[in-house]
Amino acid sequence: MLKLIFLGVNGSLQDTDSGNTSLLVTGKEGSLAVDLSCNLAAVVNAGVDAVILTHEHIDHVYGLPSLLHQMWIAGRGKALNIYVPQGLEQLADGLIHLFGLREKKNMFEIRLRTEPVFCVGTMKVTTFPTDHTEMSIGVVIEDGMEGSMGDGMEDTIEDVMKDVRSKLVYTCDTRPLRDIPSFMEGAQVLIHEASGLSKEEEALLRKGHSSGADAGKMARELGVDKLYLCHLPKGEEAKSQILREAKKVFGESFIPEVLGEIAVGGREGRVRTNLQRFVTNTDNDAIVKG
Numbered sequence: 001m002l003k004l005i006f007l008g009v010n011g012s013l014q015d016t017d018s019g020n021t022s023l024l025v026t027g028k029e030g031s032l033a034v035d036l037s038c039n040l041a042a043v044v045n046a047g048v049d050a051v052i053l054t055h056e057h058i059d060h061v062y063g064l065p066s067l068l069h070q071m072w073i074a075g076r077g078k079a080l081n082i083y084v085p086q087g088l089e090q091l092a093d094g095l096i097h098l099f100g101l102r103e104k105k106n107m108f109e110i111r112l113r114t115e116p117v118f119c120v121g122t123m124k125v126t127t128f129p130t131d132h133t134e135m136s137i138g139v140v141i142e143d144g145m146e147g148s149m150g151d152g153m154e155d156t157i158e159d160v161m162k163d164v165r166s167k168l169v170y171t172c173d174t175r176p177l178r179d180i181p182s183f184m185e186g187a188q189v190l191i192h193e194a195s196g197l198s199k200e201e202e203a204l205l206r207k208g209h210s211s212g213a214d215a216g217k218m219a220r221e222l223g224v225d226k227l228y229l230c231h232l233p234k235g236e237e238a239k240s241q242i243l244r245e246a247k248k249v250f251g252e253s254f255i256p257e258v259l260g261e262i263a264v265g266g267r268e269g270r271v272r273t274n275l276q277r278f279v280t281n282t283d284n285d286a287i288v289k290g
């Protein structure tokens with residue numbers, strides 16, 4: 001079962017109660033962060049196994065040196081894998097080099113990696129190119145794929161939960177994607193940017209972004225249970241307008257609460273129907289505002 005925490009939901013401009021969009025995702029085993037900016041304490045405390053940097057824009061990467069520095073001070077020993085799209089290694093390495101982080105005494109091993117598909121604990125991560133102004137990647141994260149389910153009633157809840165596939169898609173910064181690749185299918189949750197309203201479409205497309213309606217359309221096409229909007233503009237009113245626009249297209253649209261925990265899958269997830277009786281209703285209830 002994936003647990004998802006938004007460390008921030010804003011685009012480039014922060015609010016006092018929300019920094020730039022970045023995620024902390026925890027699987028049955030293992031955890032990872034997608035982009036690094038605000039609320040790094042949560043990433044340090046989780047002891048993440050990996051970090052993914054999606055593209056070179058400052059609001060997605062500026063937290064990297066501070067994260068490494070905090071992990072080092074906190075006494076981290078295990079290596080950290082930093083996954084970047086091909087071509088971003090130099091920028092990531094430059095941020096590390098700028099502060100002499102590799103030279104710190106007893107610094108843990110920092111590994112820059114560019115594999116497009118990889119595993120973190122029990123999670124499988126598949127990256128894909130988005131349609132932004134710069135080369136950028138989105139991620140599909142799946143958990144709970146190991147473990148098998150028997151036929152009888154003697155199966156324990158633990159066994160059942162192992163078999164519930166938990167899957168999310170995060171399309172990062174992007175114009176509306178034209179095609180939905182098959183590896184995105186079956187996700188319970190879509191995380192999609194909504195940088196403005198559809199009346200601003202021309203400017204949004206020029207800047208490589210999507211509207212609330214675009215996000216709603218993608219959620220509908222993908223057939224997810226819930227859509228979480230992110231990369232939102234500054235201010236409550238602007239956010240509310242975008243949420244309203246998304247909800248007109250896809251009712252189960254939400255603006256996530258920063259640092260609230262969201263369970264992906266579970267009760268409303270796509271479990272086999274004969275397993276429903278085992279699944280509690282404590283999961284999958286997103287904490288939302290607005």
Ligand SMILES: [Zn+2]
Binds near residue numbers: 055057132173
């Ligand atoms: Zn960007």
